[in-house]
Amino acid sequence: MQQQQQQQQQQMQQAPPTPQPYADNSSNTALTAQDPYAASPQDLSRYAALFPQYADPADGYKYLSGPAAVALFSKSGAALAALRAIWTMVDADPVDNRLDALEFALAMHLIVCVTKKGLPVPPGGPLPPSLRAIQDRDLAARGGAQGGGQGGDSGQALQ
Numbered sequence: 764m765q766q767q768q769q770q771q772q773q774q775m776q777q778a779p780p781t782p783q784p785y786a787d788n789s790s791n792t793a794l795t796a797q798d799p800y801a802a803s804p805q806d807l808s809r810y811a812a813l814f815p816q817y818a819d820p821a822d823g824y825k826y827l828s829g830p831a832a833v834a835l836f837s838k839s840g841a842a843l844a845a846l847r848a849i850w851t852m853v854d855a856d857p858v859d860n861r862l863d864a865l866e867f868a869l870a871m872h873l874i875v876c877v878t879k880k881g882l883p884v885p886p887g888g889p890l891p892p893s894l895r896a897i898q899d900r901d902l903a904a905r906g907g908a909q910g911g912g913q914g915g916d917s918g919q920a921l922q
Contacts (some may be wrong), residue, residue, distance in 0.1 A: 799882055800891035802872045810868035811920055817867075826861040832870070839874045848884045849873045865901050868892055870901070 817835055818824040827835075836846050853869045854862060862870060869890065876882040885891045890898060 798891050798893040799880075800873065800876050800885060801893040802869075802897070806872055807865075807868045807877075810871040811864050812866045813871070814867045818864075819861075822861070826859075826863055827867050829860045832862060832867075836870065836874060841874055841878050841880050844873070845877055845884045848888075849877075851888065852885065853898075855902060861863045865898065869898060 781810075803900065805909065815824055817827050819826055819828050819831065819832055832850070833846075836849075837843075841849075849870050853866045854860065855866060860893075872894070873885070877884055889895060
């Protein structure tokens, strides 16, 4: 028993092993430049759980209409221009001026990024890469085209 205690004390006095760097970080951009807008599955689930509270019963609770989105998203305190840009990013093909559950979750996430995390509205129009990948997977699963929320009269509800 005394020998075990001595071994434990010796192990505690030794310096912890130094982590070794990856042999080649250049081929893995995810390790070197993480998307600050990335959403965890828990975040998206939380936003998706809110969706039925705001979805339009006339559409079978499948969509959030533009006017309802304006009323809800305006409560965030984000500038109207920021909300319009976010709407344009998330209202994926086909542009229909209403949001489904995933589009709503992506919009809520971006609004939180802007209002709570202090991030700017993502530049350039399309969704950030991590969010675009989520949307593209969903569109592909539903048999739709990959859109990334670019085009048409998207954002019309927030004008």
